[in-house]
Amino acid sequence: MTNKIYIIHENDEWVEPLRNELKNINAPFEEWHLGKRNVDHLDQPPQGIFYNRMSASSHTRGHRYAPEHTAVVLNWLEKYKRRVINNSRALALEISKSLQYKELESFGIKTPKTIYCSNKESILKSANIFRKPFITKHNRGGKGLGVKLFDNKKELDSHVSGKDFEPSIDGITLLQEYIDARPKVIIRAEFVNSKFLYAVEVDASEGFELCPACPEDQIDVPETQFFGDYCPTIGNKFRIIKNYKKNKLIENYEKFIKKNGIEIAGIEYITDQNGIVYTYDINTNTNYNSQAENDSEIKGMKSIAKFLKEELLLLNNIRIVA
Numbered sequence: 380m381t382n383k384i385y386i387i388h389e390n391d392e393w394v395e396p397l398r399n400e401l402k403n404i405n406a407p408f409e410e411w412h413l414g415k416r417n418v419d420h421l422d423q424p425p426q427g428i429f430y431n432r433m434s435a436s437s438h439t440r441g442h443r444y445a446p447e448h449t450a451v452v453l454n455w456l457e458k459y460k461r462r463v464i465n466n467s468r469a470l471a472l473e474i475s476k477s478l479q480y481k482e483l484e485s486f487g488i489k490t491p492k493t494i495y496c497s498n499k500e501s502i503l504k505s506a507n508i509f510r511k512p513f514i515t516k517h518n519r520g521g522k523g524l525g526v527k528l529f530d531n532k533k534e535l536d537s538h539v540s541g542k543d544f545e546p547s548i549d550g551i552t553l554l555q556e557y558i559d560a561r562p563k564v565i566i567r568a569e570f571v572n573s574k575f576l577y578a579v580e581v582d583a584s585e586g587f588e589l590c591p592a593c594p595e596d597q598i599d600v601p602e603t604q605f606f607g608d609y610c611p612t613i614g615n616k617f618r619i620i621k622n623y624k625k626n627k628l629i630e631n632y633e634k635f636i637k638k639n640g641i642e643i644a645g646i647e648y649i650t651d652q653n654g655i656v657y658t659y660d661i662n663t664n665t666n667y668n669s670q671a672e673n674d675s676e677i678k679g680m681k682s683i684a685k686f687l688k689e690e691l692l693l694l695n696n697i698r699i700v701a
């Protein structure tokens with residue numbers, strides 16, 4: 380097999396589980412770390428399968444322009460009609476909650492009430508509309524960036540005018556209604572090959588979760604922060620829901636991701652005390668929690684590796700015998 384699978388990313392550590400799974404099934408691959416290397420576009424791209432794993436939070440690992448660079452690379456690949464998994468449209472969604480919510484709503488999927496603010500003044504002014512607790516978060520987020528809970532405008536005022544306030548890397552801060560789930564859990568539905576894989580319940584009682592897979596040595600845990608950076612791999616915060624019944628919401632997610640060039644994703648939702656479901660985050664750079672997967676026959680990275688290899692075989696016109 381001469382053609383390869385190309386993995387577009389900016390974090391070596393997150394690729395490790397995928398490397399292992401691809402090696403296990405003898406699938407040839409090459410990595411394009413777009414935080415480190417430049418891809419010049421003088422020639423045509425190589426033949427192969429291109430899997431985009433660019434992350435919205437890449438600036439927190441020193442790769443400020445990796446998403447922009449990825450956008451340019453994906454334009455080039457798509458110009459030459461290469462097979463791209465999680466294409467330029469998927470990337471656009473990865474880096475903008477505003478675009479995520481607009482698209483979700485167009486599929487009749489409910490999202491929390493959100494205001495988009497481009498400066499401190501508008502953050503302070505906009506908070507007046509919330510009669511109940513609300514949160515801030517970054518438009519270009521990932522790992523819970525900028526997520527903080529406020530009971531009232533006064534609390535927000537002192538945070539925004541204080542030294543700890545950090546705007547989103549794209550300048551857009553969200554103010555969003557806080558969904559008070561009881562118990563405090565969120566659900567993350569995983570998709571591979573645009574199809575539902577499994578749903579994970581995440582205990583959010585101690586804060587807003589980070590990457591579901593980050594190794595413990597990367598943990599950065601401010602102790603007193605109710606919401607913000609903490610790592611879910613501490614303790615047993617993740618649980619794959621056995622016998623999760625595929626429902627209308629999941630069917631809608633499948634339609635939504637297909638329409639938006641997303642084939643691999645984790646979508647997060649939360650349910651309020653009246654049973655109303657709000658979808659609030661789409662991750663096209665999905666990682667899996669190995670602790671939770673211990674008890675599951677279905678494994679995320681293994682499923683991705685199998686999918687990528689099948690796509691490569693298709694490209695090479697090799698018939699897959701089941």
Ligand SMILES: Nc1ncnc2c1ncn2[C@@H]1O[C@H](COP(=O)(O)OP(=O)(O)O)[C@@H](O)[C@H]1O
Binds near residue numbers: 555556586660
């Ligand atoms: N509107 C909300 N109400 C209650 N909790 C929320 C809300 N939005 C986010 N959270 C919590 O904060 C975490 C991080 O928010 P999220 O939108 O997923 O940002 P990121 O893209 O940084 O992961 C969520 O997993 C969830 O636990």
Ligand SMILES: [Mg+2]
Binds near residue numbers: 523660
């Ligand atoms: Mg999230």
